[in-house]
Structure formats: structure tokens, C-alpha cells
Amino acid sequence: MSIKTTSAVPALLERFNQIRKRTEIICSPLEPEDTVVQPIVDVSPPKWHMAHTSWFFETLILKPYLPGYEIFHPQYAYLFNSYYNSLGSRVLRHQRSTLTRPPLREVLAYRKYVDEHVNRLLQELSDEELEQFRPVLELGLQHEQQHQELLITDIKYIMGTNPMLPAYQPQPAHPKQSIATPARFLEVPGGKYKIGYQGSGFCFDNELGVHEVQLEDFEIMNRLVTNGEYLEFMHDGGYGDFRHWLDEGFTLVKEQHLEAPLYWVKQDEEWHRFTLYGLEKVDLNDPVCHLSFYEADAFANWSGKRLLTEFEWEAATQAYPPQQGNFVESGLLEPAAADPAKEGVQQLFGDLWEWTYSAYHPYPGFSKAPGPIGEYNGKFMINQMVLRGGSCATPESHIRATYRNFFHPDKRWQYTGIRLATKK
Amino acid sequence: MSIKTTSAVPALLERFNQIRKRTEIICSPLEPEDTVVQPIVDVSPPKWHMAHTSWFFETLILKPYLPGYEIFHPQYAYLFNSYYNSLGSRVLRHQRSTLTRPPLREVLAYRKYVDEHVNRLLQELSDEELEQFRPVLELGLQHEQQHQELLITDIKYIMGTNPMLPAYQPQPAHPKQSIATPARFLEVPGGKYKIGYQGSGFCFDNELGVHEVQLEDFEIMNRLVTNGEYLEFMHDGGYGDFRHWLDEGFTLVKEQHLEAPLYWVKQDEEWHRFTLYGLEKVDLNDPVCHLSFYEADAFANWSGKRLLTEFEWEAATQAYPPQQGNFVESGLLEPAAADPAKEGVQQLFGDLWEWTYSAYHPYPGFSKAPGPIGEYNGKFMINQMVLRGGSCATPESHIRATYRNFFHPDKRWQYTGIRLATKK
Amino acid sequence: MSIKTTSAVPALLERFNQIRKRTEIICSPLEPEDTVVQPIVDVSPPKWHMAHTSWFFETLILKPYLPGYEIFHPQYAYLFNSYYNSLGSRVLRHQRSTLTRPPLREVLAYRKYVDEHVNRLLQELSDEELEQFRPVLELGLQHEQQHQELLITDIKYIMGTNPMLPAYQPQPAHPKQSIATPARFLEVPGGKYKIGYQGSGFCFDNELGVHEVQLEDFEIMNRLVTNGEYLEFMHDGGYGDFRHWLDEGFTLVKEQHLEAPLYWVKQDEEWHRFTLYGLEKVDLNDPVCHLSFYEADAFANWSGKRLLTEFEWEAATQAYPPQQGNFVESGLLEPAAADPAKEGVQQLFGDLWEWTYSAYHPYPGFSKAPGPIGEYNGKFMINQMVLRGGSCATPESHIRATYRNFFHPDKRWQYTGIRLATKK
């Protein structure tokens, strides 16, 4: 983590309270019953997310820095540690869903208790005193924002795999009328590019190790791949033709009988998709969403194009600075169609995380911090692929052009999509 | 099912309302969060039990017999059918825990809706009209009582596998002071015995096919095996000595590292057990509980005795008519120590289901009813062992000397215990 | 084991040499490659069978009774112990197929070495000296005969799951011309029957505990169910109709997409079956073979009849003493059609093991011998069903009316078939 901010305590406190509040707003439409389950191992119970993010502040801020702090409950460290070996034993990940207690009510009390104590700690602080734990506090806020995005994707999975397909929120007030935006490929010149975070704000350790890469000329698609384009792939027998697929992806397709993106349902011979406001018809101009890397790569092969590497993606943001994106703040919680009136490369930020054909590996010179913070990113640098750009479930203040998200190539429950590239 | 009762409608209606109410009383100490989960496939979410028993009445009584009845929700048949192929497709058993919706609140509304309509149906009925569905209604009530017992065992499992070991109810008011009752073996003479239900009340189809069996003389233990006796087996290395065990049982012991009954926890070098009122020290005079058939059989082998067959058990009730038992109505929800002052064979009814060394197979002349009722018992007559006598979680009005309960030999989450026999 | 014979040493030695020789004859058509594999866990590599049966004699006869005997190889005890915990650790069952060494050649040398030493031991013996280990020697011979039958079923599986469907032996010289034998049901009167072995020859411990059972009148089918009758069940949609099936059986049918007996293959719209002499058309009059208990029971339910219990089966042999059977000595290695000219109940002995609706449990008074012999039968008395009568792969001298074979209800690779019963 590299943190070199200079803002004073009050602003930080306000931001802390806003971000913490936001988590509770996300969960407010839920029934207590919704907050317990874990239908697949990737999804964590919402109640667990709410407690785990609080445990992070309690363990890394309050216990070491607030004199006389008494922990809320002696067993919570065991229940709500996610994966930090440095911080002791814990409930196994796949058993999170068996924990009906503490109930939501007590988790909310836990959040309140932690928030009050963080407020008490910060209110009495000079900027000098703040400096000793400010990086960890900042990390805690970024961490909470990451879990806010996971909360949305996990809630969508919980709702979307219930046969009743319950809505999480009403349809946004002004339903969009989408218009087609023709696909174009825009040039990005080859050469030497600097990769990694060079600013003075917050970034994760995996963005550090700024280094140069040598790229060849390539062209980038001006928008994300649409449902209409993906339907062509489907109608052309894309899921049944091994030639487009990586071998492990094709094996998965056959084993799981995949034939469409996650959440797609055929009703009365027409494709629909589950959204957080219920089932709706597939809009041909919307970006296609909830795909695995395997599906993204197979589509690219079928189309005669390819995915970008993460370096090409980052270089493209230098050639085409990202425009304002469709982030969680829009309240849409689904990707939106591109705008035919706009020039340049759209949707680089927001809408959908874009699968790149780059493994999530350390940059040159990457090093892990000692202690629990060092377990945050580095130990996951194998078997996962990098995604870039944030999504409609990402807080706007959370994203950067250098931000590296990562998932295993078979995962589909995140807001993931396809951006194509081609040789010049 | 054999049903030959003559009671009038009002009494039946009162019984219906009492039994239905009882289910809700059992669930009343639960948080909504407790009602969703399924930590192992054997355990069903309490919310599911409550809805499923209502679906039974809706499907088999209200839809066919209440003119103009409108079902509560079109998807509930899919969500809450347990295993009736005759009644259509359904949520797979192991996926019951992913269903956060309908929430508990709506399940309670469903119960109310069904109850009101059953009340409406019954209130307008003559005894003659009642006769056409009375057997199914009676079966529905027996079915609800079976699920009441499962609710208690499932709630115990949900609480007992939570690291916080939450209590379901306060400790009963007058904590018992247990006294040892010496083990004695009482004679049951051999000869021809009539097996199966011969009365005029309700019984399940698996109790029919009354037939004679020829038994040899044997002796039956005057009470259930105690924790103290079982601890001797444990201290003697019982879990580690293959000679006592059936091969599949010993494999299980090694794979799952079993070394004590379910819910036993060693704290400060002393054995405790989880009860529905929290963790308590193991009482040496209480019956040992939550054992698999494998453990029961291994203990019997170690002790130089054996388990009874279900026929011997039923014959014993003819020689020693069961005394009043410790059923769910006692509120104890745990087995109680035998009474040294009592003569004869104690604890045949209540306290613990007793594993017999009899497979759950059809009696001679067994036949399944046509339609869904025929799926109630017969299709499970393989790979399961018979248990007899009811437990501290069984409603007293639900038990009979001919009642055949059945579970796979590895199951431990029911209130199961050991009764020994020996040759004369 | 109960052994009370008085024959002299020479006859025993000749029998020993004949039985040992027979195992090698069974394996003589095999390639060395055939003797290594284990396509499913139930099937053991033929090489393993040959070594294991030798290990039995080496361990239980030569080591304790031949002074100065030196074991053939120090690691063979580890490699070729099957399941005797008393005799030390061993290769796990499912890993038998990874053992390419010792090669067949050395296993045959091992057999020769053991045989020579048993011969040496026996040749110098008085009848009195023989008595001390004669029961174990007899058990070793019975054990070898059991493995001879397993060798045939295992070889059939190895050949029958190879896409090349290689023949093990040429078609028997005079191909049979089968004729239909009408099904008839013959009366067996109810009453008290004595069950268990009462003779003076060899029997297994599981046949002891002679006891009486009380049976009702029933009728037994005069022959085994035929392929033609089973095809009617198949054509009537038998595999797709849950009403005929035990629930665990129907689950298996769906999971494994079962639609015909094991080894049945449809070619050019006609059903064929793999035999040890290659693929041949299904003969409608032959007994249907290679069925699980689930299939046998489902067929019985579909036909409106039922399977016998093992007690009824044994009683039937008292009413209808078994006629000469089609055993391994016929060289057919497949069941043969019934003979329409014959009276009474045919095929009770030989042709096919008949599934009974009786769990493999101990008879009253059953007790295990101390030491390894006690592990022979008793520890398997759970979750298995009894089969009676022997098959076309059983040595004729091995069968008795009281003989209890046992397999899990899903097993199909043995020569198993269906005998029906009905109430009078």
C-alpha cells in the first residue's frame, strides 16, 4: 500500500462514516433470512460481509490503537476472519453459511459499536497521531468498498438462484431506451508504456512495482461486446464448437451444460435475464454480462479478434482517457448500452469488469508487507486472471486505471464482460 | 394406513388446531436467520418444515376437497414438496438451504391461510362427508408430528454446530439429581409372537401385515445404556479397536476421526455435551444419546451383549408393557436417568429411539397405497435400520409399541440410544 | 466354521492340489496385462486374486504350522492382505490396480512355492496332527473357491468394459437351442421351518445359529425370470417409472442413466449382451442376468409379484429339493434356459444367484471366532442383501441350500438374477 495523503482528520472521519453507512444501505432491502446463506462457496452471506468488515477495523485499528478498547465478543475473531493466517484460526470458508448466530440484529449492533469506537478514536486525534495507522485505516475503507461490490454480486446470486426470482429493488424510474452503437476498432500505437500506479493517493500493493512494457500496435474496440453480438455467437453454435474454446473451458461447458451467460433464462422462446429488479427481456444493445473468462475468450476467438492483455488495457487508458462511467452510484446495478453519439473508447470505466488475457502475477519488484496486510493480495497470485475498469457495482471513488481485479477464469457471478482487440 | 376412528368433527378440528399450533410453538424461540440453513443434508431448514407440512394439507386436503380453494402461491408446490414424485418436480433436497425466500413471515402467513381454510372446510362438514378424506387428514396430522420431532433434532444440530453453542431454551426449572440404576437383564420367553398393529386407531402402512414370528428365549436390559457405561467403552479404547465394529462403521470412525457421541465436547479434561439449553457436564446416569447404529452395535459387542431385533423389542413390550415415558411434553428435550425405585423394564417408551438389529423391510403382505400416499414409507425400505419406542422429542400421542422408525446406520443427529439383550 | 469331517490326509491333499490348479486354469487364457487392472473398486486384479489366496495359506497354515518355513517375500503380506485388520496394515483396496509388480510370472512362482510347502507339510502328517489346522485349511480351500468365482466375474468386467469386447474363451461347442418354459407358481406351505446348516460337513459361520422361523403360505416361481420377461418390463417403461422402484434405486437409475442390465448393448436396434465368448443376441428364454437388487425388486413390483425372503428360499429347498444345476463345471459361464420338460422348481442351484429381500444380518446366536477368522463374515453384516443358490460361475462342490452370499443392493457385476414369489 502506498498512501501519501494530507487530508485532515475531520474529512477522513466523514468519509469513514459515509462508507460504513453505505454498506448498511446496500443491505437494507434484505430480509434477515437473506443475510445467512451461501449458495456457492464464492458467495458469502451478507451478514458475514457486514461483520467481517467490522472485524477488520476492530482488529487492525481499535485493538492496537484505542487504549482500553474491549472487543465486542470473544468469538467474533474466529467467526469473521476471512483468510488471514496471521490473525489466527477461523471458520472454514465453505461453512460460513451454517452460522445463523449472531443474528443480523447483533451484527448491526457490532457495526455500531465498532463505528462509535472508531469515531471516539479519531475525534481526539492530531494529524500526527493519525499518521501511525492512517494507511491501515485507508486500507480498511478500500476493503469495505470491495465488500460493498461483493455484497451486490452475492445478493444478486442469492436472489437469482431462488426459483421465485425475487427483486432486490424496484426498476429504476426512467427505463432506458437503448440504441445501437456500431463497433469500431481504434488504434493504440505500440512502444514503451509505463505500467503501475504513479500517483500520490491510495493504491493496492499489487499496482506497485512501476515498470515499462514494450507493446506492439493494436486496435481496441470502442465499446463492450453487446448481448446482440453474443447472441450471434450462441446462434452460430458457439457453445458446442470446441475450436473456439480453451480445453478446460470446453470441459466445463459440457459438464455444466452451459449454453448462455449466467442468469439468462429462456421464456416463451425468448431470452430473458435476471436483474436486481427482476426478470427482464435481453436488450440487444446492452453489454453482455456475467461471463467466465472462458466464454469471453471463446467469443473473441469466434469473432476473429482477441482479448486485450492487462498492459494493453492500461496503455489504452493513456491513449483514450476513460470517460465518466456507470458505477454503483447510478443505482442501475446493471451495465448500460453505449452511446452512439460519443467518440473514442467508451465504457473503459464502470459498466463491466473486462477480462484480460493476463494472469494475476506480481509486477517486477512486488513485495509483500510484513504481518496480516501482506496477506491481502500477494498470496492469491496464481491461477487467476486480471480484470480491469470496474463495474456498475463498483463505487466510483474506488477505481483507477491501474486497478487490478482478479478472479479464476471460470467465475461468472461478478459483473464481467468482453472488450475485444485486434492487430492493426 | 389403517384408520378406523369414529370421533366427530369438532374434536378432530380441535386436535388439528392444537397440533398445528404446536409446530409454531417449537419454532417460536428461533431467530428468522435460524430458520433458513441446512448444515448437513439430513437437516432441513425449520422454515422449510413449517411450509412443507402446510403444503401437505393444501395439496392433499384443500385442493381436492374444498370447492373453489385457491392455492396460496403458485410456486410453493415446487418449493415445498419433499419427495413425492407423484406430486411433480421440486427443489432438490440439498438445495433447501439456498431458499431465503419466502421469508419466515410469509411462511407463517401461509400456515395461517391453510389453517383457516382447513377450519372452514371442517366446520361445515357432516361426519359422512368427513369420511372421504379423514384418513388423509389423519395422516397429515401424524406427518406434522413427525416433522415436529425433526424440527427439534434439526434445531439442535443448527445450534450445536455453531461455535457459539447458543441455547434454544433455558434450563428446565428443577434440575434433576440423577441416581444410578443397576443394570439387570429380565427374561422374555421364546415362542410365537404376533407382530404388527392390530388396533383400531391410526397406524402407518409399514406396521400392517400382521404376522407371527418365532423367537427364542432372551433377556432384555431393564433400562437404556448410560453415559457412564459408554465412557467405560471409550476409556477401554472402544473407538480404536476394529474387533468391536462392523467394517463400514470402523471405516467411518477413522475417516471422520470419531471418538465420542455427537455433541460431546471435552473441556478442561472433562466431557461435556451440548443440549438445547447449552453445554453441560455429562451425567453418568443419563442414557447415552446421539449414537449411530454402528456405535450402538460396537458398544454391544464390546460389552459381550447384543442389540435386540425389532421383533424381540415388540415382544418385550408384550411381556413388559411400557411405562409412562419421557416424551416431548416433559419439556426436557433430553433423556432422563432411569429410576432405581422402579421394577421391570424402563424407558421402552420415550427418552431415546432404540436401534434394533433389524433392517427396515416390508412385513409379509405389505402393500403400498396408490398415488402419493404410497410414497410415504415403502420406497425407503432399503439400507435403513429400525428404531423403536420414541424419544424425548416425540409427542406422546404419536407413539405405539408397533411403531417403526428408520434411519441409515450412520445417522447420529436423532435422539438415539442403546438397549441391550442377551441370550438366556 | 463348523468342520467335523474325518477324511484322511491323501484325499485332502489331492483336493488341495485340484482346487489350487483350478485357479490357474481360470487365468490361463489371460494376457499378463489383463491381470493388473481394477476398472471399478469391486473388481480386483486377477493377479491379486492369485496372490491373495496364496497369502491366505502362507499366513494361516505355513507360518504357524510348518517348522522353519521361510516366507516367500517380506512385502507380500502388505501387498496381498485383503481386509484382515488382525493381520496388519495393507495396500488400500482401491489401490490394488497400481501394483504392476510383482509381475504375473512371480505371482505364479509364489503360488508354486506355497503349494510345494503345503504339500510337504501335508505329506508328513498323521490324521491327528492334521486336526489342529484342518478347519483353517478347509476354510482356505473354500476361500479359494470363492475367489475362483470372483475371478470369473472380474475377468468378465475387465473384458466387457473394454471397447474391443475381447472374448475370454471360444463359444461352447454345442450352442444351445432354447425353448420357452411357461411360468408357474408352486405352493410352499407355511409353518415352522428350521433355518441354518445342520449337517456335518463344512459351512461358514454365518450359516450357523440354527433357528426356527414361522412362515406363511406362499408360492414360488418354477424358474428364473427370463430376458423376454425383463424386456417387457423395459418396453413398458420400467426404468422410467418411479412407482416400481425403491427411492435409492431410482436415484441411481437417473444418475447413471440405466436402461438395461449390465453388459447389454443395443446394436442395429437389437439388444445384445456381452458374454465371456463375445457379444451375442439376447435369447428371450435365458434367465435375465447381471441385475442389481434394485432392478430385481423393481421388476417384481412391476409384475405384481415380489422377491422371496432368504427364509422362504431356504424353506422352498425343503419343499422342492434342488435339482442338478448349471455350475462352473458346465463351462458355459452363462445361465441357461429352463427345461420345459422338467417338473417342480428349476434353477434353484446354479445359473444365477437369486436376490432375496433379506438383509445380511446375523442369525440368532451368531458369534465370531477370535482372531483373523472372525473377520471373515461377521463384520460385513450391514447394508448388504442375501443371495442364494449359486451361479454358473460357482463350483458345484461349493454350494449348499443354507449358503448365504451377500452384496450391496446396487451391485451388478456378479451373476445375479430374479426369482419371484406370490401369496397363495
Next chain:
Amino acid sequence: MSIKTTSAVPALLERFNQIRKRTEIICSPLEPEDTVVQPIVDVSPPKWHMAHTSWFFETLILKPYLPGYEIFHPQYAYLFNSYYNSLGSRVLRHQRSTLTRPPLREVLAYRKYVDEHVNRLLQELSDEELEQFRPVLELGLQHEQQHQELLITDIKYIMGTNPMLPAYQPQPAHPKQSIATPARFLEVPGGKYKIGYQGSGFCFDNELGVHEVQLEDFEIMNRLVTNGEYLEFMHDGGYGDFRHWLDEGFTLVKEQHLEAPLYWVKQDEEWHRFTLYGLEKVDLNDPVCHLSFYEADAFANWSGKRLLTEFEWEAATQAYPPQQGNFVESGLLEPAAADPAKEGVQQLFGDLWEWTYSAYHPYPGFSKAPGPIGEYNGKFMINQMVLRGGSCATPESHIRATYRNFFHPDKRWQYTGIRLATKK
């Protein structure tokens, strides 16, 4: 594939015959029984390797190019296709071990038949006619060499997991006396490097797409990591300290109870390792071998160094041209200690495949050939890591500085080792 050779037919024919012969020499010490098994899914039966490589020539050379060629057996295409979807259905990979037929004898006849026909085809050929299939023939030879290496590693696994630990060959005549070579780190200057195959001989398609990469200065270890160094890691508790490990690697370590490299066995308190000539004491100066990527990376972290990327490795060969290596031709079949007398970077070629921290992904501009050849490499470009340099089981003529081998990060049965790098 890029193939631009000009050698005449006779030389090619001689090479064909030599390479084909070599496969049979590798298998000549085996018993027929050794050639059937597949103890883990990664290992293929030696018999299968021998047949599969012949099927490759039959399918891609003889069938299309030898007029009137009759295939050896109609089912071999089904039995011996590995993973080419273009070439039809096939035996599933994990079922290769159930195929006892065709026996080794017939597989050798198949090889002879194919060889004779390839000889006939080539003998009558002009250089011009050869050109139309020369690239595929060359690929077939490279493919056969790859399977020769797999044969050795698979044979080692088959022998090394047999409790008898049989030797495949006698210990080489002059047992080596190893001497320590101190570790040194030699500079490789940063800058732009050209990556990929630029020569005119054979290379695989995954080496094409020559492109530039920008590297920073780094230092490379002068030899492979030794057993002695790895033992220090082990003695320091390396397998038990999560801080050194990637998370998925540490999970594996705990699940599989790993505590040493594959084939290491502790006997009498001393570490031994299984080699193809039996068990021998671990030599501290030999390179440590049979490690997963996880182990290699954990060791690097523990040592405060890191693994190279595949680009750094290839750049290092430009700075330090590889010296003569210990390849399969040495007959050693184990890595040998470095030579303290040598300058520069040793063991880049031969001894052990070196894990790099680079995912096996396509180079820029990578494209797959149409048809079955296109399935050779590209479809595996996910979830695997690149290894470089060949091993003591690799034919010398098979390696190049640009050669990219690839395995999943958990694999240990190949001859894999560790080369460290560090920042300047």
C-alpha cells in the same frame, strides 16, 4: 509450426527410424504388466504412449498420403486418440488404465506395421513430394520425443509408488562423487530483448510470434538449487509456514500432508529418494527435483529471492549461452551436481525443467493452425506455468532456448527444479 529445413529424404528416414526405435528401447526393461496402469490421471500407461504415437503417424501421414493404406485396426483411433476433438471421439483420459487389450505384444506389432508403411512411403519419395507433409512428419517426430520424456516420468511414477520400489535400470557404472558449487548471482542487464524462435529449423507454434519485451536489470543464480539448500528450507519449517506460500499451494500442502519433494522417503532418520535405479541417499549437492511450482515459489520466498519469468530466462540464455547439458543421452535419468570448476551459468539446458513465474499464455500474434494440428498447444493456454530448459529425461535434439514447456502449478511428477533470480 515453422519448418524450413532442406535435408533430403534418406536422412529424415534414418532419423524417423532412430526416434521410433528409441521409444521401444525406453520400454524394453518393462514387464507387460508395467505397461497397463495409470496410478494418477497425469500418468498414461506406457502401452498407451507407444500406441498413441503410432496412431499419430497413421492418422496424419499414412491415411492421407499413402495411397491404399489400410488401417491396422478399426478401433485403434478410438482407443489411442489423446485429445484431438477434430479426430473424433475417444476413450476418456482417466479410463486409459482399464484397457488391458490390445496387449503389449499387439501394440508392438502396430508400431512395426506403422513403421514399415512410413518407410515404404518415404522410400519412394522425391523431395518435392515430401514437402506436402514434411511439417506434419516433423511434428510427429517431435511429438514422439515428447512422449519419450513422458514415458520416463510415467515409468518412474509407476515404479516409485509401488511399495516394492522396483528399479528400472541398474545404477550407472561410475557413481558420481558430487562436490559443492557455491551459489553466485550473475548479472543480466536490462533492456529490450527479442523473445521467440527466429531460426530456420523446427519449433512449436507457441514459440512463434517473435516480439520484444522490456526487462529490468536482474541477477541469475549460477546453478540450480540443491538438495542441501532445500533441506535447510525444510528444517526451517518451510512446509509449515504460510508466509512463504501462495494460498492455493499452502492449502494443498495441508490437505496432502506434504513435507518433502515427491519420491523422498525418510528411512532410519535419513532422507532418501527413489530414482530409476532404486532408493538412494539424498546427495546434498544434487539439484533438488520433483517439486511443484508452489514448492519452488515457497522456497524462493523463504530464501529472499524469486523465480525468473520466462522472458528473463530466455534473456539469460542470450547473456549466458547454455553449456552442454545432462540430457537423456547421458543415461543418468537423474539431475547431476553442478561443476565447481565451471564459470558462468550452469544447468540452463538439461538436468531439470525450471519453473518460471510466467503463465503459459499466447505470444502476441499467436495463431492456431486449422485442423487437428491447431489443437496441439493453443487450447491449453490457461492455468499452467511455463518451464524452461529441458531435463535429464529430454532428448538433447529436442530442446531450444525458446522452448516452452508447461504444467499446472501443482504437478510434481516431471523432472522439475528451481532457479533463483534477484534484483541487481
